Amino acid sequence: MKASLINKAWLLSQKSLSKQFHQNAHHCQQTQDLILKQYLQLNATTDFGKKHQFDRLKSYQDYVQNVPVIEEFSEMENFINDMKSGRENVLFAGKTLFFETTSGSGSTPKFIPYNTRLKKEFKAAVAVWMWDLYRTDPKIFSGKAYWSLSPALKETSTTSGGISIGTGDDSAYFDPVTAFLLKQIFAVPPQLNKIQDVHEFYIQTWCYLLRASNLSFISVWSPQFLLRLMDFFVENFQQIRKESGMSLARADLVWRAIEEKHLSLDLLFSGLKLISCWTQGHSKIWIKKLKEITGAVPIQGKGLLATEGVVSVPLGMNQHVLSYTSHFYEFKSEEGKVCMADALRQGETYEVIITTGGGLYRYNTHDLVKCSGFYKSVPCLEFLGRSGNISDLVGEKLAESSLVEIFHQALSTFPSIEALYLYSERQQHMAGYVLVIESSTTIECDNIVRFVEEQMMTNPYYKQAISSGQLNLLKAASVDGDFTRRLTRYYQSTKGIKDGDLKLPLLFPSGFLDPILK
Template sequence: MAASSVLLGGLHAALAPSALRFHRALRDPEAAQTECLSRVLRATAGSQQAARIPGFERVRTAREFQDAVPMVTPDSVAPDVERIAAGEARVLTREPVMRFEPSGGSSGASKLVPMTQGLLDEFQRALAPMLFELLHHRPVLRTGPSYWSISPMGRKQGTTAGGIPVGSVEDSAYFARALRPLLSRVFAVPGAVGALPDVERCRYVTLWHLVSREDLVLISVWNPSFLTLLMDALERHGEQLAEDLERGTCRPPDADEVRGVLARMRFSPRPERAAALRSALRHGLEARELWPRLSLLSMWTDAQAAHAVPSACRRFSGVEVQGKGLLATEGVVTVPLFDAPAPVLAVRSHFFEFIDAEHPDVRPRLAHELERGRTYTVLLSTSGGLLRYRLGDLVRVEGFRHATPCLRFLGRADAVCDLVGEKLSATRVAAVLDAMLPSFFGGVRPDFAMLAPEWQPGPPAYRLFLDTAAPDSRLAEAAAVVERALLEGHHYRYARELGQLGPVLAVRVSEGVRRYEARCIALGQRAGDIKPMDLHRQPGWSAHFSGVAA
């Protein structure tokens, strides 16, 4: 414990200068954003992208940038990404691409995001203040190790045809190189766990390391259901884990296939921790019995993730929960602060613009022009070469920290399902499910509830997947009420009246969260990044949940 305290005290001091610059910038977001734009322009100058933009070399101000540079989407950037992957240089920026990171890919296969040193530096301008905030305002977090979920869980690394690596080994790769050895020494779970080839074995080895640490103080995950599934695995494998802790062994499923990875980690006998685990298993697996000093859970708490928070916290009574900011593979949008009304804009990281949701055709606003209570979609420009990139995230201004807006993530602005012209949006589906489902299931939504399209004999239709023990009649009633609410939308009603779309039907599922995760991984997502969704645009869920190959 003393060693962790010394190391974390040093980390706190090392992060302080970046945090101070960040907090100063909150007082003048216009100046901070001007500096960010200048950095983005310098990174892009001399690239193929810059050569395609008439007058790019004369752009200096935000208004000139908006007039000269078109907005882009992931699809429109894809040809440039393919050229980089094939080995072509100076495509989006002058800097070489160090690696690609797969994006979340929430409705299909992942996209590759090019990572340059300039982009990593921009991540650091947000992540360093975020980590400092934790250590400074919650001093207990300086007294023991933390668990930060490892992004590559269940995903293999590789290289592109041009020899560029795909995927990082662990989350510390986003921090400054000088800090990584220090971070690796205060993480409860070694980064080598990320080299395990599948989620189940990765969870088992992760749990061995977590249970072995009585002094664990922080658990940081992205999706709250990730934590739920981790604790479910602890209950499922608890007795074998206790035996392994007692003996100093580690036997995940099919252990012989991963001996090489396991050999890179230490597993020494921990009989006292085996006894603690057995006691916790007898008493309902209350986390505080295993980790008496655990003080903070960090996870997504906004938009659709909010539905998964109660289940994730069920075994963590008395532990503080902090919502994460909005962080995408392409860049950081907001940073959580304990005393702010919502996560604050990462004003020193990238150049941001905001499209007014009610007036999408007017010139996008800049950070210092946002208004409290209004909703916007985010445009991002980074030193990694993404210029005026439609991130697809919808945010609402909840207030300000000094002069910088605090933004609540509302969901995906581009999440619209349109099989036959019905134009069904995720925000509309979320509102309907939130309003309608609790009255059928004891005042709460089922742990897993999702609407998704199905191509089928006859007209396509939506299925309402529900993980619940309620009788079939109750599921059918819920589907009928959801259908009536969706019919209030003009496009959906018109598609139904024309017979182009069938009615919503309910489908009972079991272990919905776990099986949802399994298919999302098969679709190309990282386990740690998977978000619960009220509306999933990918068909084939009926076959998946029934065990039939889609």
């Protein structure tokens, strides 16, 4: 069956969920109230529900008074351990289908339980996204698609209770019919995920991609993953050419583009219509570099979707809307006040708190979002970064989320810069920060440091720390154009993060970068 027909069958299965989202968008809060009520009723007899008297909770106010906000995943460890042992009706009614692991901002893996309801909630979000893309440009679904795959970090394992840990591919998040249809249009088969040899994984990935002459859609998480894919292609072109069976004419064309340093994805895949990846938060600073390899292919920013749940979905190319039909959401203001979606104010910043069908209750994701407006009554959200990565040596309260825009401006102002990072260090009897400047050419570090520090001075706490002599002025460390690649490998090996899930920090603690700076 042709990919276009399979795509259409899959998309038609998403239409009703998308229609429901748009029709009820004037009634965001009523929908949210209903979702919370369903959670409380469905899970009243679970261990968590009994502990927090779900059967007596009749309103949002009751929920707030009886269930505290969970600031750290470790607070749920006893419940999760019971579920890993195979117990049912712990956090949600019924059994656990599988666990997905994520490191978050810490080094200890978090085990996120999945059930049928949580999978439906993910499907509700993806349906809105996919149908909107189809209405925008049906040609995006005219051929095969590449959905994110990463080389395996370890062999498949199970918990003590025999529950699977990890999924083979993105289709595992969906219902069986959707998963079946998705697998028919995948350009790269999910089985490749089982390959543990990283080099062989990328060779085989490229072989499958190059044989997909009708590739029309690429969906990955991190833009750095696509950059890594293209770097690997250039470095290993001769082996990929042989194993993929590339024709001589095509190989000559590609080789000339490599030599002339203008190889792009639209040259490799003439039918490619859209690339979907993160474009906000940390990923924002990589978009300039990504556009150098995408050619004329447009890039759509993904919504805010994590292993724990989905927060927003993209509508059009620039709007990200709260996925209000998926989970129940709360938002914590900068002053520490918690409110529901209907109380958000445009221009203000919040941390996202989610309650899901997968057994997370008032869980603070520590994702920072800014309310950028509204779609009918539904808040539109811009992802700023994580709230957890803050350096505070002497009271300067330097947040990584504030560095994103500063570094983005610096990269635009100084085109020779390839990447920027910041780390703290003890300098004799003082403390200070070092700006790591990556470039393949000779650069004027003083001008770049001056520009970045002027922007950092808009933080009154940082400015006061400098003015009072508690912090030294910003220093520079110039590194070659291979630094990000080495840092990526080091960070992934240290944290145990898969290629496709990588969110490389911009702010590092003292000593962390020492092994690769020496």
